[in-house]
Amino acid sequence: MFDDIYMSFRTSIARIKPVSRAGDYCPFCDRKSIYEEGKVIREEHPFMLVENKFQTLEHAYQMVLIESETCDNDLSNYNKEHLHRLLQFGVRCWQEIEESGEYSSVVFFKNHGVHSGGSVFHPHMQIVGLNTIDYTKHVYPHHFVGLVIDEKEGVQFSLSRYPRSGFTEFNIVLRDFSMLSYMADYIQVAVHFLLNHMNKKYQSYNIFFYRLEDGIAAKVILRAPGSPYLMGYSIVQVPDNQQEIIDRVQSLYFSTSFGENTT
Ligand SMILES: [Zn+2]
Numbered sequence: 493m494f495d496d497i498y499m500s501f502r503t504s505i506a507r508i509k510p511v512s513r514a515g516d517y518c519p520f521c522d523r524k525s526i527y528e529e530g531k532v533i534r535e536e537h538p539f540m541l542v543e544n545k546f547q548t549l550e551h552a553y554q555m556v557l558i559e560s561e562t563c564d565n566d567l568s569n570y571n572k573e574h575l576h577r578l579l580q581f582g583v584r585c586w587q588e589i590e591e592s593g594e595y596s597s598v599v600f601f602k603n604h605g606v607h608s609g610g611s612v613f614h615p616h617m618q619i620v621g622l623n624t625i626d627y628t629k630h631v632y633p634h635h636f637v638g639l640v641i642d643e644k645e646g647v648q649f650s651l652s653r654y655p656r657s658g659f660t661e662f663n664i665v666l667r668d669f670s671m672l673s674y675m676a677d678y679i680q681v682a683v684h685f686l687l688n689h690m691n692k693k694y695q696s697y698n699i700f701f702y703r704l705e706d707g708i709a710a711k712v713i714l715r716a717p718g719s720p721y722l723m724g725y726s727i728v729q730v731p732d733n734q735q736e737i738i739d740r741v742q743s744l745y746f747s748t749s750f751g752e753n754t755t
Contacts (some may be wrong), residue, residue, distance in 0.1 A: 496625055500550035503739045509546040520558050520614035530550045531634025534588075539581045541619065545685075551623040553595070557582055559615040566604070566615055567699075568684040572677075579676040583708070586619055586701065590685065595621035597628055597703075605685075607715040617699075631702050636663045636709050641738050642678070642746050647671040649678040651734055651741075652711070658728040660690060660714040660737065667707035682712035689740065690714060 501720035523540075526532065531543035538561045544554035559567070559578055570578065586600040602617040603610030612625045639649025646668025653713070662682035679699060686697045696715035701708060721727040731737070 496629060499552065499622075499625065502548050502550060503651075505546050505548045508550065509611060511532075516613070517544050518563050518612070520556075520612065520616060521561070521563055523561070526558075530707045534581075534585055536577075536581050539578060541585050544618070549620070553621040555585075555589075555621075556587065557619060557641065558615065559616040563614045564727055566683075566687075567680060570624075570680070572673075575602075575676045576673040579679070583672065583701075584616060589619060590703070596624050597622050597626045599627055600701040601633075602699040603672060604698070605694060605715060607694045607696035607717065608698050609715075612649050628703060630744070631704075636665050636702075636704075638663045639734055639738055641741050644671060644674050647674045647678070649681070650740055653730070653734070655713075655728060655730060656711070657713065658719050659716075660686070662712040664710045664712070665704070667705065669707075679710055679712060681741065685741055685744065686712065686714050689744070691716065691735070704707055706753055 502540050526540070526542060530545065531539060533543060533555060534541040538558075539624045540558040542556050542558065544556050547554050559565075560570075560574075567575070567578075582600065587596060589595070590598045598620065599620050599652045602616065604615075634654045635652065635656055636650075637654060638652045640648060640650045641662075642649045646666065648663075650663045650665075655661040662678075664675050664678045664682070666672065683697055683699070687695060691697065691714045694716045698715055699713075699715045700713065702711070719729055721729055
């Protein structure tokens with residue numbers, strides 16, 4: 493019953509799964525062992541899509557996308573070339589796995605920080621094929637409606653008016669795949685803003701990707717301890733200072749007022 497939203501979680505596997513923090517031995521930095529003991533699904537140096545050794549979900553196939561060769565890196569400070577290639581690689585892998593037809597749907601997301609649900613410190617993303625669940629049934633167009641921060645033809649960056657989980661959610665909606673690099677830039681701005689300005693305290697965020705009828709979308713979500721209204725009642729809180737947040741992001745990252753139009 494209700495098996496379109498409930499997934500069985502294998503507690504015995506979760507128990508043996510490593511939890512790494514900065515400075516620990518990192519299984520994702522140790523590429524030699526990955527080649528020897530792991531299963532590499534796709535590779536485009538320095539990116540790797542590998543089988544997750546710890547398949548904690550039943551009726552699913554979990555993969556890990558390793559984003560960099562070392563731990564001391566984060567999406568907020570990747571150079572443009574690395575950032576753009578990463579998103580191209582990730583979106584292509586995601587799409588190819590969807591097109592294999594083996595899964596009911598395929599989720600693609602990133603956890604960062606202790607409040608995001610992640611357990612390994614090394615920068616990585618996850619691609620998970622879900623055998624029976626179609627996540628798109630729980631995704632609605634209004635989730636991507638927002639106050640526009642910036643846009644180019646075919647790609648829009650906004651602050652969600654109707655967040656899925658409350659508080660600050662940035663939307664990046666892509667309808668023209670030739671604009672994927674701009675999508676990557678917008679994602680980086682949102683992540684940088686959360687880590688350096690808005691969520692300094694918890695240093696946590698998620699990026700979730702969604703397949704839409706006419707493109708794809710990403711949400712960059714600030715993570716902090718969960719809201720009791722959401723946990724207990726599925727009531728979503730929306731901050732009343734959204735315009736202020738937009739003004740801050742625009743002036744920090746998109747301002748053209750300096751040195752221009754000063755005549
Ligand atoms: Zn590492």
